[in-house]
Amino acid sequence: MIIILRENATEAQVDHVVKRVETLGFQAHLSKGTYRTVIGVIGDEEKLLAAPLAAIPGVAKVVPVMPAFKLASREAHPQPTVVDVAGTKIGGGHLGMIAGPCAVESEERMNDIAAAIKAAGANLLRGGAYKPRTSPYAFQGLGEEGLKILRRVGDAHGLPVVTEAVDPRHVELVAEYADMIQLGARNMQNFVLLTEVGKTHKPVLLKRGMAATVKDLMMSAEYVVAQGTTDVVLCERGVKGFDNACRNMLDIAAVPQIQQISHLPVIVDPSHATGRPELIPACALAAVAAGADGVHIEVHNCPEEAMSDGPQALLPEQYAEVMGQMKKVAAAVGKTW
Structure with a gap:
């Protein structure tokens, strides 16, 4: 100091x-x-x-001379961490390609979407059973029934599942069904929730808050890692900007910046960053080119009927097309999935 x-x-x-x-x-x-x-x-x-x-x-x-996020820092762990999610690797040249609807709506729909994204090359299935919504009157998720559906569908298609925990009281239940627990942008600084999720020792997907700096994100990751969970994947999903042309402002520079200061993998979510399907493919390609360790994209087979975030979801055929493009970029930068 x-x-x-x-x-x-x-x-x-x-x-x-x-x-x-x-x-x-x-x-x-x-x-x-x-x-x-x-x-x-x-x-x-x-x-x-x-x-x-x-x-x-x-x-x-x-x-301070040392970063406050000691355990998550590159100084503490010079080699990049490779997170293993039920056999799917993220980091160290391995890309985690996460896809699925914003919310679990029905088993039939989840099966259709899972089959489509698996065929396109996705290696992790996402879907929310608990949804933190801005409005208390919006669809809040199916709860435990949604977790059960997600688990059955993931097993049927050989895809590890990622789902969000929004309440410390639900962490144990979510951990029972999920292969990876997501901590959303709205809960990035919910320190009680971070601590409880860290205690599960399950792989964690930690999303950057909408008004959070990179250091804020790293300090939140430190809460999880301090509990003994070293399998943490960070997610850049856009921050608040002054322009309302997009839902948020995608901070691509955060990817190499985080990789310089931390050993944890970092992925990009262009769906929440842009909120516009026509912009998602270009931003997804930019993420892989910038060195991201994966891409998180929302996919729905009928966005107009989606119960959450339908306008920003890609159709399965659109997702397949962008996945084909990302494979070419990934090969050029020496990454694979």
Whole structure:
């Protein structure tokens, strides 16, 4: 950790900062420049972060050297993590191609969609049994019945299943049926939920919040990893922007940025990012080209009848077409699924 003192800090204040650091049990290394005095502190940053050093008179800024998300950082784990979801690998050159409807609506419909996405090359099936909706009057999901349907359909088509947990009280139940537990954008900073999902030791798909920075996303991942669940996949799904042309603003730059600072795989969800089917293929291709470890796309065989997010879903034939295009891009960047 580095403590930067104010330009007008007095000698007495500098001495006090040094003594305070040493009293806490750390080593202080003083470096005086022409305009600034800097104190390098050697010791456990976890303990240092708990000390209100910035409140000491004369201190301008306290700068941690190590990232706050230690377990999820590249420093803690230099090699990329490969997450295994019931035999499907994500990361390390393996692409997780997640597809399916926003919500589980019926077993017949799920079977039709699962067969179509499997034929197109998808390797994970998604569908929401619990839906966090903006309106309390909107379809909230089928609950446990939806989980049962998703499990049966996934088993029938040989596809691991991904579904969302929205309430800490449901985590145990969701973990019973799901191969991978999704934490949606609205719950990215629901720290109680993050902790409970982390305790299941199931693979986790963590989506970036709509107003969250990359660091915010990494700190949320740290909550999960700190519980012993190292199989965490991050998901860029767009953030709030000033332009209403799209549902959200897709931050493609987040993909290589996250890969520089973290060992966790990162995928892209162009469906929620754009909200427009005609834009999804181009954004999906851009994601693979940018180095993403997978793509998450909503697919529905009759969007006009969808009970959730129908306008942003691709038809099965549209999904098959974009999957064919993504295979070419994946081959060019040395990735496969």
